[in-house]
Amino acid sequence: MEASLSALPERIADIDQLEEVLSRPDAALERDLAAAEGDILVLGVGGKMGPTLARMAKRAAPGRRVIGVARFSEPETQEKLDGWGVETIRADLMDPKALAGLPKAKNVIFMAGRKFGSSGDQPLTWAMNTFLPGLVAESFRDSRIVAFSTGCVYPFVSIDEMGSTEDTPPNPPGEYANSCVGRERMFQHFSAQYGTPGRLFRLNYAIDLRYGVLFDIAHKVSDGKPVDLSTGHVNVIWQGDASRYALRCLAHATNPTSPINISGPETLSVKWLAEAFAKRLDTQPVFSGQPAPTAWLTNTAEAMKLFGYPGISVATMLDWVADWVARDMPSLDKPTKFENRDGKY
Template identity: 60%
Template sequence: MSTDEARLPARFDSVEVLEDFMTTPTTALVDDLAAVPGDILVLGVGGKMGPTLARLARRAAPSRRVMGVARFSEPGVREALAQAGVEPIAADLLDQSALEKLPKARNVVFMAGRKFGATGDVPLTWAMNVHVPAMVAEVFKSARIVAFSTGCVYPFVPVEGGGATEEVPPLPPPGDYASSCVGRERMFEYFSARHGTPGRLFRLNYAIDMRYGVLHDIGRKVRDGDTIDLSMGHVNVIWQGDANTIALRCLAHTTTPTSPINVTGPETIEVRWLANEFGKLMGKTPRFSGTEAATGWLNNASRMLQEFGPPSVPLARMIEWTADWLMRDMKTLNKPTHYEVRDGQY
């Protein structure tokens, strides 16, 4: 075990301890944010990752204004952000007049988007994933913009190939969600080139913490004796704290025009192997159905590793933490990732 790994906690006794760990900044993050002056505005702060990203930014740059924008439909999120020193701003990003009234921060992290329920209201999915980015790119054309994207913009690639690199042209499998995510990137690319806006396209695949994510989904099925579909037989994952850290560090690593960066762990992970690892830790025998496809939505993290170094939390520790959390029946967000979906219908 490395010295860095030895410093990692053995378990998390509460959500508060978990979130404190995830929002503790690294020296590299503090240094990178010091190199990019100005306030920080997080658009779409109310999702799974937004609150901890905003709190991380606040702790890494305590002298700056850190503002978080969302509709705040989930109770308690707005109050928790305010208590942590993040300024909550209630606004509907689909309302252009509301968008134009937001503070013109020098640094913008765009986290808004629509995935689950995408097939239930297709026009809304395209409006959130394409129209909103176009408006944001215009309104904040003088800012640095790190825009959250997804590995779903890529086609399925062979599982033995190490994942899609940033040079693979976006060409997603069928489905309005993935196609609209390509549209989101194109809007930021177009306006970045038009206005000279520095940015990065943050292609994430998949962030996890104890309460949600691919590891949570698989571990929960092992614990409960549910059958695990192997058709999407390989995945990538990264610790949410590492993903948030890299997103904020990207503000100091922008390009003009904007350019993509894959953000994920360095491994291509077999779902069957993951389930068996959880089985060993939980004393359970996993149940499987289907067979592993030869392709999957997989990202190659080489560029991320070159720019930012390896993630601080290795896969083995994430598995151990998740198994421990699940076996104690700790809090879950009850938001499955649907990582196993291959037809793009969310």
């Protein structure tokens, strides 16, 4: 019997427990997956979020095939997925022959993409974020496709507003964010051409205890390093909630595909977050810079209407992250660079 979200631990003891909590389904997900019949194919499953999302899908629909595809440069990721009952296929998605040979599942979660290192090799970034989505959208024209995107496709907005809505025209800074606009345009083009239902999953700052905006802030507070306030406000969401919403989007796909903003509904002050961590870590925060009047913020009213409030609150995330950092638990060593305002990563 699967543990429910209501039975949450006060602390996350280790990576095994973290991955179990991150991948917990709920009754709403099980209902929505029942309405979205067919196997589930997760493309780019080897990233930060893919393994627990695929595991969650298998836990929510144990009688269905859940297939994860990646290059698996870290073999232990493939081993974990296999152990969780997720079928794995080692493939380079940029290889057209490999892509053509994949199972034509009715449901596709597209998670492949490139962010960090984008400024060092812009052509590869555009190929991964724009050319590959075109290949996938054409190859899986008969599937439902939930394509991971980012709130970075929006321009900065005033912190006095409620964030960009799905109707806000994309106009971001930097090549990375513009390549993500290109990704969306490819899925939109082929969705309109072939009648492919889907969603463009504009995610802002998923939180895992091993990385994320909260981890970055807590680690600086713990180490006595300055917390940069230049980007003074953020939206965040527990990665498990984001995974549930992504999978539920399969039952809420539109034709043609359409964007949906995914994050927590709160606009959080970075200064307040640092002070909250300092209290939990029994230290004093150090700050640098001044908060800008604008930030990358999204309005998640549409997601809240469809899915309800996230299962994990901000206060719980703060407690879990502070405890994890205080015990010097493992990190993925992948800073979010949320402070950057020039779009270079």
